[in-house]
Amino acid sequence: MQTAKKKSGGSKAVKWILIGISFVFIFLMLVLPLITVITEALKQGWQVYIEAVADEYTVKAILLTIEATVFAVAINTIFGLFAAWALTKFRFKGKKLLGTLIDLPVTVSPIIAGLIFVLTFGRQSPIYPLLEQLDIKIVFAVPGIIIATVFVTFPFISRELIPVLEAQGSDEEEAAALMGAKGFTIFRKITFPHIKWAFLYGVVLCAARAMGEFGAVSVLSGHLRGKTNTLPLHVEILFNEFKYVPAFAVASILVIMAVIILIVKSVAEYIGKRESENVR
Amino acid sequence: MKRATKRVIPGFGLSMGVTLSILSLVVLIPLASLVVFTANMDFGDVIATITRKRVLAGFEVSILTALIASLINAVMGVVLAWVLVRYDFPLKRIIDGMIELPFALPTAVAGIALTSLTADTGLIGGFFDKLGIKIAYTRIGIIIALVFIGIPFVVRAVQPVLEKLDGSYEEAALVMGASRTRIFWKVIFPEIRPAVFTGFGLAFGRCLGEYGSVVFIAGNQPYETEIVPLIIMSELQEYDYSSATAIALVMLAISFIILFGVNLIQMRNAKILKGGR
Numbered sequence: 001m002q003t004a005k006k007k008s009g010g011s012k013a014v015k016w017i018l019i020g021i022s023f024v025f026i027f028l029m030l031v032l033p034l035i036t037v038i039t040e041a042l043k044q045g046w047q048v049y050i051e052a053v054a055d056e057y058t059v060k061a062i063l064l065t066i067e068a069t070v071f072a073v074a075i076n077t078i079f080g081l082f083a084a085w086a087l088t089k090f091r092f093k094g095k096k097l098l099g100t101l102i103d104l105p106v107t108v109s110p111i112i113a114g115l116i117f118v119l120t121f122g123r124q125s126p127i128y129p130l131l132e133q134l135d136i137k138i139v140f141a142v143p144g145i146i147i148a149t150v151f152v153t154f155p156f157i158s159r160e161l162i163p164v165l166e167a168q169g170s171d172e173e174e175a176a177a178l179m180g181a182k183g184f185t186i187f188r189k190i191t192f193p194h195i196k197w198a199f200l201y202g203v204v205l206c207a208a209r210a211m212g213e214f215g216a217v218s219v220l221s222g223h224l225r226g227k228t229n230t231l232p233l234h235v236e237i238l239f240n241e242f243k244y245v246p247a248f249a250v251a252s253i254l255v256i257m258a259v260i261i262l263i264v265k266s267v268a269e270y271i272g273k274r275e276s277e278n279v280r
Numbered sequence: 281m282k283r284a285t286k287r288v289i290p291g292f293g294l295s296m297g298v299t300l301s302i303l304s305l306v307v308l309i310p311l312a313s314l315v316v317f318t319a320n321m322d323f324g325d326v327i328a329t330i331t332r333k334r335v336l337a338g339f340e341v342s343i344l345t346a347l348i349a350s351l352i353n354a355v356m357g358v359v360l361a362w363v364l365v366r367y368d369f370p371l372k373r374i375i376d377g378m379i380e381l382p383f384a385l386p387t388a389v390a391g392i393a394l395t396s397l398t399a400d401t402g403l404i405g406g407f408f409d410k411l412g413i414k415i416a417y418t419r420i421g422i423i424i425a426l427v428f429i430g431i432p433f434v435v436r437a438v439q440p441v442l443e444k445l446d447g448s449y450e451e452a453a454l455v456m457g458a459s460r461t462r463i464f465w466k467v468i469f470p471e472i473r474p475a476v477f478t479g480f481g482l483a484f485g486r487c488l489g490e491y492g493s494v495v496f497i498a499g500n501q502p503y504e505t506e507i508v509p510l511i512i513m514s515e516l517q518e519y520d521y522s523s524a525t526a527i528a529l530v531m532l533a534i535s536f537i538i539l540f541g542v543n544l545i546q547m548r549n550a551k552i553l554k555g556g557r
Contacts, residue, residue: 011460014460015367018359018362018363018367019363019367019369021359022359022360022363022364022375023375025356025359025360026360026375026378028404029427029428029431030378030381030382030428030431031378032397032403032404033390033393033394033397033428034381034385034393036393036396036397036402036403037389037392037393040393040396075302075306078298078302079298079299079302079303079306082294082295082298082299082302083295083298083299083303085291085295086292086295086296086299087299089289089291089292089295090287090289090292090296092296098299098303101303101307101308102303102307104307104311105306105307107485107535107539108489108532108535109488109489109490109491109509109528109531109535110489110491110492110509111489111491111509111512111513111516111528112489112509112512112528112531112532114516115314115512115516115521115524115525115528116310116311116313116314117310118516118521119310119313119314119317119521119525120309120310120313122521123519124317124521125313126316147306150306151306151307151310154306154307170289173289174288174289177288177289177290178288182290183289183290183291183294186289186290187291205383208383208384209383211386212384212385212386212387212388212389212492213386214386214387214388214491214492215387215491215492215509215513218491218492218513219513219516231386232386232387232388232389232492233388235386235388235389235392236388236495236496239392239496244396247392248392248393248396251386251388251389251392251393254385254386254389255385255389258381258384258385258386258389259384261384262377262378262380262381262384263377265377265380265384266373266377
């Protein structure tokens with residue numbers, strides 16, 4: 001394998017040309033935009049930057065973004081763990097269909113996701129009179145933002161867990177069950193240690209997408225500053241008002257979070273891979 | 281639910297119950313409301329809405345830009361996957377980690393960053409402006425934003441296949457005197473082709489629905505740079521839910537066709553991988 005690898009690598013010139021193309025592409029498409037955000041944010045110095053970040057509306061947007069992200073991660077964690085358990089430890093009819101339905105939210109355009117919730121809870125919905133009587137506001141309010149965020153990140157955790165659990169099989173769990181272990185004990189002592197890195201990876205991906213969701217949230221938010229503005233929506237408003245420095249300053253918060261997420265993800269993936277190799 | 285005589289592992293009822301309840305609340309009921317709303321719409325109105333000139337132009341812009349961007353990503357995805365699997369070079373781990381940046385970076389942030397880079401006053405835009413090419417606020421700008429969004433799909437689809445590829449065929453071909461280009465096209469490419477198609481399909485689907493990164497860079501001129509998701513958005517802002525839904529249904533139909541195609545390829549691919557030729 002090692003020799004084949006070296007031979008098939010082709011001539012040195014081809015190698016360095018391809019590496020060169022990759023570097024240029026990655027630099028132009030990925031690195032340069034990141035640098036732009038930082039330089040634009042600091043264009044007028046730290047003073048202006050800190051002012052933009054500490055702005056009352058920015059802080060409120062951060063808090064709302066955190067709220068939506070926490071809800072999305074919590075609900076999708078519960079769902080992901082149970083769904084992965086149901087889909088990998090048992091045989092039943094309609095498994096494929098269930099899997100497809102779980103994946104559905106990410107295949108839908110975020111705008112359409114928003115539209116679906118407007119139709120469900122909006123003014124023309126059959127349940128709108130009921131919601132009004134109970135004084136529950138969903139569209140153009142915080143609950144709408146939360147539910148849209150949950151929707152667009154729905155399969156993120158289960159999708160990471162299912163392949164790992166499938167590869168692992170269920171012999172160990174069966175043995176434990178036959179020996180009389182309770183369901184939760186089996187999960188805690190046998191299943192979870194196998195999936196912990198995949199789980200962390202899923203949580204990180206879910207959080208990243210939840211923080212950054214724009215389209216679906218934009219449909220449901222109504223853009224009320226200080227009330228229903230998440231960080232990405234706040235960036236949009238500032239940018240459209242030609243307040244570029246504050247827009248990029250707020251965006252830089254999201255860039256920092258994205259970089260942290262990528263690092264955590266790489267580490268989780270690396271350790272997870274090494275551990276599964278050790279087991280084999 | 282019958283007592284699980286065959287099911288040794290406990291928790292089927294509970295885990296299925298929780299799964300189905302959350303699925304119903306978050307996905308099924310909202311989808312059902314879309315179906316109900318659609319059922320009450322007049323078919324003639326739907327046709328009238330989706331054949332409006334502006335809507336058709338939107339579909340043209342969306343499909344064309346998504347197609348070109350996904351093709352670029354298919355080529356660059358294979359190059360990147362190849363480089364990351366076959367070669368050793370400095371900064372390799374960092375490059376590998378960066379591939380997923382488009383998943384981690386909020387699309388709105390990508391949108392404003394790319395816009396300011398490619399506007400006339402920006403670093404890249406300024407350069408091309410001297411050559412007479414405008415990027416931001418044209419279809420080229422949309423394509424750039426979509427290339428950014430689609431980078432990870434092909435790379436992450438092709439990478440594992442290349443890693444698992446058996447080197448002995450290549451070696452045999454090399455020993456028999458085949459040129460390297462020929463080996464790539466005759467030995468390696470047929471193996472990774474399904475993965476390239478899968479990645480291409482996923483990227484294409486994602487690009488069609490993309491909103492956040494495109495709205496900033498597109499300029500959003502009707503007939504020229506107005507994408508379908510944006511048309512739906514403006515219908516929603518005017519509270520014209522019927523038109524929005526009609527256009528959304530066409531989008532949904534297209535993405536289901538793409539998804540179906542991807543699944544078909546993946547199933548054939550799995551057969552090849554498992555069945556052994």
